[in-house]
Amino acid sequence: VVVGGESKEDFVRIVAHCAVRLPENKPRYIMGVGYPLDLVVCTALGADMYDCVYPSRTARFGTALVPEGMLRLKSHSNENDHRPIEAECDCLTCKHYTRAQLHKIATKEPRAANLLTIHNLRYQMRLCSAMHTAIIEQRFGTFARDFIYKQFPSGDIPLWVRQAMEYAEIDLIR
Numbered sequence: 197v198v199v200g201g202e203s204k205e206d207f208v209r210i211v212a213h214c215a216v217r218l219p220e221n222k223p224r225y226i227m228g229v230g231y232p233l234d235l236v237v238c239t240a241l242g243a244d245m246y247d248c249v250y251p252s253r254t255a256r257f258g259t260a261l262v263p264e265g266m267l268r269l270k271s272h273s274n275e276n277d278h279r280p281i282e283a284e285c286d287c288l289t290c291k292h293y294t295r296a297q298l299h300k301i302a303t304k305e306p307r308a309a310n311l312l313t314i315h316n317l318r319y320q321m322r323l324c325s326a327m328h329t330a331i332i333e334q335r336f337g338t339f340a341r342d343f344i345y346k347q348f349p350s351g352d353i354p355l356w357v358r359q360a361m362e363y364a365e366i367d368l369i370r
Contacts, residue, residue, distance in 0.1 A: 204356035208237060212363040215242030232261055232323055233347055237357060239327050240340050240364035251320055255312030258302035261319040263346050267295070269312070274299040287318035337366040344368065 202210070211226065218224050223244045229235065230248025238246065251261065258270040260281045267274075267281060280290035281298070289298075289311045301308045330339035340361065344353060353368065361368050 204354070205359060208241065208356050208360040208363065211238055211241045211243060212360070218242075230320075232320065233344070233357065235320070235323060236327065236340050236343050237360045239331075240336070240366055241360060242364075251316035252309070252313045255316050256309045258308065258312065260298075260312050261316045263343075264349075265347055269295060269298045269302045269308075271299075281315050282319070285315065285318060285322070287315045289315040289318075337364075340364075340366050341368055341370070345370065 215224055224242055225245040226238055226243045227246075228248055229238055229243075229246040230250025235246055254261070254266070258268060260267040260269060262282050269281075274295040277295040277299075279295055280293070281295060282290055293311060298308060298311065302312075327336065327339065330336040344357060344361075345351070348354075348357075358368060
């Protein structure tokens with residue numbers, strides 16, 4: 197499945213339509229999907245593999261991927277924040293740099309993009325590993341619901357995400 201340019205509602209409808217028609221014993225690859233929420237949604241709909249420039253492209257803009265969404269390191273709120281991007285992350289960037297250090301170089305030095313790319317790729321690897329484990333342990337529905345509520349703590353979940361979870365028969369009610 198190749199995606200790009202369609203509305204999110206059409207996107208989830210197309211992925212859901214295609215995924216159920218593909219052989220279960222074959223991998224289901226979606227090209228151009230890289231947003232963490234899209235990875236969880238597409239996995240819920242039956243996709244297995246993805247690739248996208250999103251982790252590195254967003255890093256070039258000084259943004260790190262975190263469980264709550266995105267952390268914009270160019271923001272002045274990070275100027276004196278001496279925590280890692282993500283405390284639980286085992287990547288080189290989180291082990292050796294603080295948000296304040298990354299904030300300082302995010303607008304001036306190209307290596308900031310490299311450091312954030314390292315983190316963003318590791319974030320997505322950890323996300324995919326967590327999804328894999330949840331599938332094996334037959335608790336993916338709970339995993340997806342928890343992930344979505346972490347992204348939308350107020351419960352203001354976009355229509356396309358709610359529709360996707362309906363297609364996947366995952367109840368979003370806590």
